[in-house]
Amino acid sequence: MMDKLPSIATIVDAELKSFGKYSIFIAILLIIIGIGGLVAPIILSALTAGFIAGILVIAGFVWLVHSYKLNQHHLADWLKPLLLLTVGVIMIALPAAGIASIALLFILYFVLDAYRNFTQSQVYSTHGRGWFIFSGIIDVLIAILFIVTWPAGSLILVGIFVGVNLIFDGIILLMVRNSMLGSSK
Template sequence: MSIYFEIGPEPVAEKLGKQTFWLGIALLIVGAIGIFLPEFLALTINYFLAWLLILAAVFMGYLTWITPYKDLSSWLKPILLLAVGILLFVFPTAGIATLTLLLALYFIMDAAINFALARQIYPMKGWGWMVFNGIVTFVLALLAAYGWPETSGVFLGVIVGISLFLDGAVFTRVGWELKKKHKVEIE
């Protein structure tokens, strides 16, 4: 039994539309920033996640506060979110090392998704780029795990940058092919 839907390239072209090309350009730019300023991107990712967790803790705490039936266990999630957010904020090096290991796991899943997407859009031009992206992403996962935790600070920024840059290249290529073959407008 296959989990893939068999669809032709025309509905895919209509769904992806003109945004695919510009999404690719944006990802190329952010990826380049990560490659050339890896420590900056690693710290940005760490602090962004820390603030998101703290904000989630505030919202969950408010929700717990207004709930009529609350006990100590209902405060566990907001307290845990707040604690992890504060720890990431106070100990960015440990946070970056942890995020690098989690990113290695994410890249393994991302590679599998790229292979599945390549199978779905085959034989449309650009499917080979998806396979290439999957292979490179899988290699990045292995490298992230291999250099951990000593190289986490630089490596987190570089591997996120490379991954985003490759995603940008793929989406730009696919968007350009959509423009050429399926007459999708790129404004």
């Protein structure tokens, strides 16, 4: 049993040791995959759809086992796992349809993000208002790009946007790691 709580410095040092262990490798891997997605966006689109489909199939199977072990008797108890499995299998069988579905989710995301940015611009009337409006306009333009090119453009756009996101995630991971190492000195 602990008599006293660890200090903040002890916690930060422990986090740095565990965080820094693989962060450079993961950051570089994210950047490389992201660049690969920009070079071959259709392949990254297919990998993204396959990854999501795999998660859906695994989740559906686990939920089926769970429902079976709980001895469920109502149809409603079996609908969720069957829906997860069905959507996952359809995405695997028809990858272009899965990619087009992901593009629809991107459209929804960008429209909602634009709405948030425009409403935030009213909340922050002086500081950063222009950036919120600018970001909202960019979100609307990206949503329109997805809508205008849907479904055929989804094959390329999903890969490009996932690739760009992975590149930025890798860069941010490197920056966070470097700032954490710099602050611990």
